[in-house]
Amino acid sequence: MSSVRVSETWANDDFAGEIGRTYRDSRPSWPAPPPTGSLPNVMFVVLDDTxxxxxxxxxxxxxxxxxxxLAREGTRFSNFHATALCSPTRASLLTGRNHHNVGLGYLxxxxxxxxxxxxxxxxxxxxxxxxxxxHGYNTMAVGKWHLAPMDQTTAAGPYHQWPLGRGFERYYGFLEGLTDHYYPELFSDxxxxxxxxxPEDGYHLNSDLVDTAIGFVRDQTSVAPEKPFFMYLAFGATxxxxxxxxxxVDRYSGVYDAGWDEIRRRRFERQVELGVVPPGTELPPHNEGVEAWDALSPEARRLYPKFQEVFAGFLEHTDRELGRLLDYLESIGRLDDTMVVLVSDNGxxxxxxxxxxxxTTMYENGHLPGLDENLARITxxxxxxxxxxxxxxxxxAANTPLKRYKQNTHAGGIRTPMIMRFPGSVPEGEIRDQFHHVTDIVPTVLDVAGLDAPTTYRGVDQLxxxxxSIRATLESPDDAPRRPAQYFETLGHRAIWKDGxxxxxxxxxxxDFDDDVWELYHLDTDFSECHDLxxxxxxxxxxxxxxxxxxAGRNGVLPLDDRxxxxxxxxxxxxxxxxxxxxxxYHRGMHHLGSAAAPMVAGRSFEIRAAVGRDAPSDNGVLIAHGSVNSGYCLMIDDGLLVYDFNYYGSHTVVRSDIPVPIGEAAVAMRFDKNKDDTSGRVRLFVDGDEVGSGSLSATFEHLVAFQGLDVGADGLSPARxxxxxxxxxAGxxxxxxxxxxDDTEPASSDVGSTSGGTR
Incomplete structure (x- = not known):
């Protein structure tokens, strides 16, 4: 038989062999794998609100x-900047572009x-x-994502903005901006x-995330140790x-009784001693709304340390779990060939x-508790x-020595910790004070790996x-060129850095945005923004x-929005x-539905209805629940009665039917009619179209029911009831x-309790 070359009409461009009539007179060929021998592993560790x-x-x-x-074996940055919110920073961290420029000027x-x-x-x-x-990497994301439209994080997708739709081959974590660490809303791939x-069995999300990260690396290393990996580990903490x-928490009992002024002073002195804050820096006066510790009442000084004890324990526990991962990488010989970048997403x-x-829901709806309210719940x-x-x-104190907070574009919102560790490329135990921004991380990784950013990707022209790259700052800090100007904007707060x-x-x-007052600081000599020039x-x-x-015009910042x-x-x-x-x-058996895709009942009149069947008095249980221990609602049959439990920031109003739901088939419904002038209203319960119970709600949620989502046929995760x-x-x-x-501008329907669309 004569040998023939493969027809060009169906040839693979990488095929360099010959195809004959059988394998005996053919020569195989395989595409060359991407060269990966010199490529470093990369691991991003993202802390939240730290x-x-x-x-x-x-x-x-x-x-x-x-x-x-990591700081001792790598380099700390004292002049590193993120954006003032989580989603925008993560978008910039993973793309190397400004947050508005890629479409994530907000959450x-x-x-x-x-x-x-x-x-x-x-x-x-x-x-x-x-x-x-x-380029041959295995890519793994673990933890918080918060980069997909939240109403698309359901079984209906679309999935193109989920981690697996944006280049990660494996994912385990939560897609929301926050989650309960004992009852998390989790996704795998x-x-x-x-x-x-x-939690009774010892579950905690921090440990689960690190167990998964270790498992991802263990599996990859066992099968293809020659391949580099990229691990994106984003804790929900802090x-x-x-x-x-x-x-x-117990480890910090009493530690913060000295108060925030003393803790802030001690931290500031230690920062100057460590060199992360330059000598001559001044500690700014209190931000608006913060009182001197000594001026507080004894009740306030008893209450406030409890919050900080919990925060400190949370951060230490997170660090402990990160340490387990670092120890594992070291034990398998992969730590020193891994470029580790640790950042916080904002202040x-x-x-x-x-x-x-x-x-947390209370804040988002514009409510904050008073001192007495919190004192009553101190335990x-x-x-x-x-x-x-x-x-x-x-x-x-957490932002010492900087002004303001997350959401703001003063330094307390945008200047964050950043540490890089990569032996041989990143100096050990040093500090860099050059201005850098979260968009600089991707260029640095590509620079160190010797890779170019693509000008097109999957046929799409790239920004x-x-x-x-930070590489010049790492290698020759005194000679490194000064970074170009960098703008900031979040919720109408604005800033720009240029030439110090x-x-x-x-x-x-x-x-009015036109009424905002612009301040001017020379950061090269005024680290803490104390002197407005x-x-x-x-x-x-x-x-x-x-x-x-x-x-702002170049990056798509406009229009400004402060809502x-x-x-x-x-x-x-x-x-x-x-x-x-x-x-x-909603069909029974559907999986837990995230709050951002659930019905928007906050501030609205609404109705819940279903057809149920009960064969025995013990056929009780939850029909639908939305929320958590913090806020939400639940409709259930309990002790035979139809029950609506409204959880208003942990305070429950429970409305029960006057008669049991009958054995056999029944149509049950709950109707909330909101008053015209505020969020109060009336709850009515129905069985087979007859009103069987009612009650008043003095206030309901304006905009947000809860961060935790909705379950049908049960009260899943953290209980709302x-x-x-x-x-x-x-059980029925x-x-x-x-x-x-x-629509509360339209007259209410008269067929309350109808089983239309709700038949069994």
Missing amino acids: GFGSLGCYGSEISTPAIDR SHVDDGYPGYRGQVTHRAATLAEILVD NHAVEPAAS HTPFQPPAEY ASQEGGPHGVLN EIDGFTTHVNYPLGWAE ALDGV WKAVAYHAMGT AGAHPDLLAELVAAWWAE RFAERSALNVRPDSPRNRSVFT EGGNGRYPF RMDRIVVEVF
């Missing part, structure tokens, strides 16, 4: 030996309808995972999963809710208000039964990188403000969103349940 002064190696008294080890919950605020990363900006996987154990195991959170909160500040965030004074100067404007929510250098300030507007998260996520609903309907029919213990699944028959949300 302020500049919170880590031991940045001056804190909190025990962080694993992170301190992934919100698509404002403008290019800079799409709530997702444009495919014109390939992620580092997408780039590295094409592209599907939802239940936690592997209960974002609220602060939830450490009890023994970690410490101001979302605990002046007295701290035991409920619940334990990291388990409530979702804790600390008072402003502790957030200020140019906005960041620059910074112009910054604080924006009060709801006020706007009056002394008006021409320079005007130049910088003009530069900010130019950057709260809950308000924006409730009002701005895309036409194709699963929430953009008034009637929701009062005294909830376990899922309490409905129910195929589906309907939630209908009403």
Whole structure:
């Protein structure tokens, strides 16, 4: 037989062999694998809401030996900047582009309808995972994602903005901005999963994430040790809710009785001693709303330390789990060939208000508890039964010595810890004080690996990188070129850095943007932004403000928007969103549904109805539940009665039917009619169309029901119902349940309790 070359009509361009009539007269060929021998492993470790002064190696008294080890064996950065919020920073960290430029000027919950605020990363900006996987890397993401539109994080997708849609081959974690660390909303690859154990069995999300990260690397190393990996490990800590195991809280008992002024002073002195803050830096006066510790009442001084004890335990526990991962990488010989980058996504959170909160939903709806309210619940500040965030004074101390907080573009919101460790390429035990930005990380990784950013990816033309490599700063800090200008914007707060100067404007929510006052600081000599030089250098300030507007136009920052998260996520609903309907029919057996895809019943009149079947008086249980111990609602049959439990920030109003739900078939319904002038209203219960119970709610949620989502036929994860213990699944028959949300400008329907769409 004569040998023939393969027909070009179906040839693979990489095929260099010959194809004959049989294998005997053919010559095989295989594509050459990507050269990976010299490529480093890469691991990003992302902390959440961890302020500049919170880590031991940045001056804190909190025990962080694993992170301190990275600093000791690598380089700390004292002039590193992120954005002032989580989703935007993560978008910039993974793409090397400015956050508005890629479509994430705000959180992934919100698509404002403008290019800079799409709530997702444009495919014109390939992620580092997408780039590295094409160069032979195995790519793994573990932990918080918060980069997919939150109403698309359901079984209906679309999945193109989930981790596996953006270059990661494996994923395990949570897609929301926060989650309960004992009852997390978990996903594995592209599907939802239940936690592997209960908190009673010792489950904690930090440990679960690190176990998974170790498992991913162990599997990869066992099969293909020659291949590099990229691990993106994003802890939920130290974002609220602060939830450490009890023994970690106990370690800090009494430590913070000295108060935030003393802790802040000690941290500041230690920072100067360590060299992460330059000599001559001044400690700024208190931020607005923070009182001197000695001026507080004895009750306040008894209450406030409890919040900080829980935070400190949370951070130490997170560090312990990170240490397990570092130890594992070292034990298999892969730590020293791994470039480790540890960052915080923004500064410490101001979302605990002046007295701290035991409920994150309360803040998002514009409510903050008073001192007396928190004092009455002081025993619940334990990291388990409530979702804790600390008072402003502790957030200020967490950001020592910087002004303001997360959300703000003063240094407390955007200057964050950053540590790099990579023996041979990153100096050991040194500090760099050159200005750098989160967009610089991707260019640095590509530079060290000797790779180029693609100009097209999967046929899509790519945006140019906005960041620059840090490599020159690492190798020759005195000769490294100064980075170009960098703008900042979050919730109307604005800033720009250029040539060591910074112009910054604080924006009060709801006020006219034109009334904002621009300040001017020379950061090369004023690390903590203590001396406003706007009056002394008006021409320079005007130049910088003009530069900010130019950057805003170039990066898609406009239009400015200062509305709260809950308000924006409730009002701005895309036409194709699963929430953009008034009637929701949920089938029993569906998996837990995230809150961002659940019906928007907050601030609205609505009805829940279902057809049920009971064969015995014991056929009780939950029909539908939305929320957690902090907030939400639950409709159930309990002790034979139809029961609606409204959980208003942990305070329950329970409405019960006057008569039992009959044995056999029945149509049950709950109707809430909101009053016209506020969020109060009336609850009515129906069985077979007859009203069987009612009650009043003095207030309901304005915008957000809860961060934890919805379950049908049970109360899953953290229980929304009062005294909830376990899922309490409905023991009777129910195929589906309907939630209908009403337009309160239209007259209410008269067929309350109809089983339309809710038959078994």
